[in-house]
Amino acid sequence: MTLDRGAVGDLLAAYGGLLDDAKYEEWLGLFAEECRYNVVSRENHDRGLPAALIFCDSRAVLEDRIMALREANKYNIHTDRHLIGLPRLLRPEADGPVVEAPFAVFQTDQEGSTRLFATGLYRDRLETAREGLKIRDKLVLLDTFAVPTLLATPL
Amino acid sequence: MVTDQIWPALDYSRVPYRLYHDPGIYEREQQRIFQGPVWNYLGLEAEIPNPGDFRASYIGETPVVFNRDEAGAVRAFVNRCAHRGALVRRELSGNAREHICIYHQWCYGFDGGLTAIPFRRGVRGKGGLDAGFELGAHGLRPLRLGIVNGAVFGTLAEDAEPLEDYLGGPILVQLRRLLDRPVRVLGYNRQRIRANWKLYAENTRDNYHASLLHEFLVTFGLDRSTQVGGVRMDARHRHNITWAEADSDTAEIARQAYASARVRNDFLSLQEPALVAFHPDHGDKLHLVVTSVFPSAVFVQISNSLAIRQIRPRGVDEFEVFQTMIGYADDPPEMTFHRLRQTNLVGPAGLVSMEDGEAIEIAHRASKPDADHASVIELGGGGVISDRDYRVTDVPLRGFWSYYAELLGIEPAGAVR
Numbered sequence: 001m002t003l004d005r006g007a008v009g010d011l012l013a014a015y016g017g018l019l020d021d022a023k024y025e026e027w028l029g030l031f032a033e034e035c036r037y038n039v040v041s042r043e044n045h046d047r048g049l050p051a052a053l054i055f056c057d058s059r060a061v062l063e064d065r066i067m068a069l070r071e072a073n074k075y076n077i078h079t080d081r082h083l084i085g086l087p088r089l090l091r092p093e094a095d096g097p098v099v100e101a102p103f104a105v106f107q108t109d110q111e112g113s114t115r116l117f118a119t120g121l122y123r124d125r126l127e128t129a130r131e132g133l134k135i136r137d138k139l140v141l142l143d144t145f146a147v148p149t150l151l152a153t154p155l
Numbered sequence: 156m157v158t159d160q161i162w163p164a165l166d167y168s169r170v171p172y173r174l175y176h177d178p179g180i181y182e183r184e185q186q187r188i189f190q191g192p193v194w195n196y197l198g199l200e201a202e203i204p205n206p207g208d209f210r211a212s213y214i215g216e217t218p219v220v221f222n223r224d225e226a227g228a229v230r231a232f233v234n235r236c237a238h239r240g241a242l243v244r245r246e247l248s249g250n251a252r253e254h255i256c257i258y259h260q261w262c263y264g265f266d267g268g269l270t271a272i273p274f275r276r277g278v279r280g281k282g283g284l285d286a287g288f289e290l291g292a293h294g295l296r297p298l299r300l301g302i303v304n305g306a307v308f309g310t311l312a313e314d315a316e317p318l319e320d321y322l323g324g325p326i327l328v329q330l331r332r333l334l335d336r337p338v339r340v341l342g343y344n345r346q347r348i349r350a351n352w353k354l355y356a357e358n359t360r361d362n363y364h365a366s367l368l369h370e371f372l373v374t375f376g377l378d379r380s381t382q383v384g385g386v387r388m389d390a391r392h393r394h395n396i397t398w399a400e401a402d403s404d405t406a407e408i409a410r411q412a413y414a415s416a417r418v419r420n421d422f423l424s425l426q427e428p429a430l431v432a433f434h435p436d437h438g439d440k441l442h443l444v445v446t447s448v449f450p451s452a453v454f455v456q457i458s459n460s461l462a463i464r465q466i467r468p469r470g471v472d473e474f475e476v477f478q479t480m481i482g483y484a485d486d487p488p489e490m491t492f493h494r495l496r497q498t499n500l501v502g503p504a505g506l507v508s509m510e511d512g513e514a515i516e517i518a519h520r521a522s523k524p525d526a527d528h529a530s531v532i533e534l535g536g537g538g539v540i541s542d543r544d545y546r547v548t549d550v551p552l553r554g555f556w557s558y559y560a561e562l563l564g565i566e567p568a569g570a571v572r
Contacts (some may be wrong), residue, residue, distance in 0.1 A: 011413070015213040018546060023466075039504065041342070041343070041344060041345070043342075043343055043345075044342035044343060044344075047248075047342075049340065049342035049343070050341055050342060050491075050495055051341040051342025051343070051344070051480040051498050052342070052494060052495065052498060053344055053496055053498075053502060053503060053504045054495055054499065054504050055217060055499055056499075057492075057497055058427065060425075060426035061427045061430065061496070061499070063507070064425045064426050064427055064430060065499070067423070067425075068371055068374075068375075068506050071370075071374060071423060072370040072371040072374045072375070072506070073370070073371060073506065073509060073510065074368070074370070074513060075508045075510070075512075075513055076512070076513045076516070083387055111296060142558075145344070145345055145348065146345040146346070146347045146475060147345065147346045147504070148347050148505035149346075149347070149348060149349065149503075149505050149512045149513065149516060150346065150504070150509040150510075150511075150512035150513060151503050151504035151509065152504070152509055
């Protein structure tokens with residue numbers, strides 16, 4: 001199956017836009033029913049160590065994390081801005097097409113001061129659903145693994 | 156110059172903000188605390204299983220390396236070339252037969268001893284070092300090491316008491332419980348917090364904040380102040396164990412208690428209950444044990460997530476929390492998976508820990524302009540510093556400050572200890 005580059009771009013644009021608008025429940029809709037979402041530091045990834053910063057092995061855990069963000073967690077008051085680079089469409093694997101894209105997330109505080117919060121690489125395994133592309137397995141490979149302050153809103 | 160007059164109260168129930176912000180105090184801490192008669196956690200023997208394995212760590216801001224020699228013994232030294240003061244070992248970890256500074260290729264052994272210098276006799280009979288230059292007098296500064304069940308501690312002070320005496324009975328019991336069998340490193344995480352390092356040392360001793368700041372604990376029933384628990388310290392009160400037992404309260408007791416706190420207490424349920432499920436590792440009911448070792452180590456068990464945190468100061472206004480996530484070498488795959496899933500609870504993105512980064516930064520930011528004002532430490536009452544069998548307390552913070560004052564040479568006459 002060949003991926004449509006335009007559709008991949010639309011998916012990534014929606015991904016960043018929904019997070020930056022704090023529409024996390026809609027953002028969940030970009031994931032397939034069976035999905036995974038892991039944020040892994042480059043330090044662990046390069047050493048073959050399995051621990052993640054965020055480890056959502058199922059949609060249930062991902063939804064729990066969003067509910068906790070809404071209902072329980074407190075964090076630095078800020079807005080996010082995702083800049084997502086051009087995707088590389090990798091050779092499709094047996095269990096679906098894989099796309100990589102570099103990203104940067106800037107955080108801006110209430111007084112308008114912006115800092116680079118994170119940069120890294122998305123590696124997404126996608127699936128084609130009737131209503132379009134969905135994310136089945138997302139790895140956020142985090143270059144900025146000395147996390148500034150804390151990591152609450154999804155990357 | 157800060158003196159013993161700085162303390163508004165002899166029981167350390169008031170801590171002047173100056174102590175978190177004064178660069179001169181920060182420098183004195185590096186000398187008198189980190190390079191003083193304390194034992195600093197460096198890392199785990201499990202991280203350097205083979206001869207030649209090395210890892211970089213820190214004592215305060217001082218870079219150090221610990222490694223394993225040919226005979227299997229753990230050695231450590233200050234990672235700074237005797238020649239020009241450059242980092243000798245630049246990688247964070249690896250395996251090597253020797254440690255060579257890239258600047259002028261001075262070469263050191265596992266014990267930090269200087270073994271070779273290029274062009275020592277010059278070239279064609281000209282240049283080089285004087286014949287009287289002794290290699291033996293120019294090694295890397297060695298550390299004294301102590302090891303508790305595979306946890307490696309180091310000190311730069313020749314007069315430091317033995318490690319086991321420094322830790323004291325209750326702390327030793329907890330470290331030996333946590334590290335009662337060989338461990339496996341699951342990974343690391345790091346967090347940069349723009350605040351003074353002592354705010355974090357206080358935070359891990361502060362039982363009072365846990366279920367108020369970290370609402371997830373209460374909202375999802377993981378840990379509550381209504382559970383059986385308390386704080387336990389060493390004889391000098393410099394270290395602390397915050398502990399709690401699972402299933403030791405009821406939802407109704409907790410609901411009533413938290414009705415007065417502005418904490419959501421209607422106990423939402425998770426779609427994935429395994430996030431907070433507890434499978435005892437040690438044949439006891441302890442599901443939360445936070446063991447703070449002065450000055451900068453924290454051994455943490457929250458449910459089945461196990462971790463060791465090292466506070467790494469980075470100037471008066473910033474520190475890193477370097478956290479090593481561990482499991483046990485004999486964990487079956489499903490237990491390893493459970494621990495990985497529970498890493499969601501801890502670290503910079505932790506469901507029950509992320510708030511600390513924000514709370515500590517806002518405390519640092521707002522206290523900076525008014526150095527002579529002081530914070531209040533009176534939960535559990537003032538006066539004597541002692542263990543408590545309840546959780547709404549921050550008494551161990553006063554223990555921290557008492558020992559801190561002693562080491563810094565600012566302990567006032569008549570102060571509690």
